[in-house]
Amino acid sequence: MTDMPAPAPAAEFWESRYRDSDRVWSGRPNGLLVREASDLTPGTALDLGCGEGADAVWLASRGWRVTGVDISGTALDRAAGHAAEAGVGDRVAWERHELGRSFPEGSFDLVSAHYLQSPVALDQRTVLRSAAHAVADGGTLLVVMHAGWPSWQTEPPFDAVFPTLDGVLAELALPDGEWTVETKETVRRPSDSPAGVKGFREDNVWRLRRV
Template sequence: MSEANDGQWRWDAEYWDELYRSTDAVWSGRPNRVLVQETAGLEPGRALDVGAGEGADAVWLARQGWKVTAADVSQVALGRAAEHAAAAGVPAGAIEWWRADLLETAPSAATYDLVSAFFFHLEPGPRAKVLSRLADAVAPGGTLLIVGHHPSHAERVGHDHAPAELFFTAEEAAAGLDPAEWEVVTAEERTRPAPADGDDHLDTDVVLRARRR
């Protein structure tokens, strides 16, 4: 995430490619525990993993029997993720690696039994656009899973790291879902230890899980 010359914050390929090149591992290599919890009991089908990064969630989903499309704006991240998948023994073809900027490209409509996006933080206008596209990509009976930092995260890390408008509540994430078309299963806040801190700081995440009717 970086601040452009016009004062707007961006998630762009240049920033993320540079970040992934700068270190051997940006993330832990473990699947997000909310993904594991919230998909328990779901029948594996087609999954879209948005912001796939180094591939931990995509690999875990594939090993549970999902056919995964792993999307990320960074080709460097996707190359690393493919290496991790091969090392984990994921069969060829179980994961499709898709370099995509979802502000520019929409996923196929009504296609996926699971669409998940974790910590995908944009300003309110672009965020609403992307969330609408992700919701449209969920097949009837499928699940939309959105996880992000609560707005209180901005107070903890400071405005220099990210302004508050990049963060959202579960209710804000759900605002664009038509109740006639969607059943909100989970919309709540959850606290967890902040992994980068050496003290007792807690992060508050928002979790939205909804089923398309």
């Protein structure tokens, strides 16, 4: 999530967010992706909300063939540039979608959804169910979301409902006997405020395998 107001439609909001800065994210892959996906056998992967492409590039560098999806054309252009610089441009395809309204076609050995939380409209339940539907037999669904505001955030910038471990599983409505829950955990990590105040933030992580 960001600390920005939410007056604009989703596409306009995120396009402005990326255009207003030369780089929005760190350029490093998400730590929980590295933790959860390092032991998976490379195949095809779908990276939902790929932003500037760090996760997709990391997966491609490990042998995955990746489809990276984002709502912002500016973010996708940057992601493609980073993939080319890393020498994996031929292993990543980029698609622009407003998730909840459109979704990539096909099935994938790994579907990764990190921090699909937004200050503007996002049909999170529909996106997560579409993500699960896109997992191939034997494949993995990896979902990571913030579990709350950072510890130093005394005045939340906007109202937000944070997902719970059991709540997301309930919203996925996965058929009995078709999935195995391999990870269901709240992880605490260091998080400093823009002013340098030390603190932490908690993330929820789910890794599920389609059997």
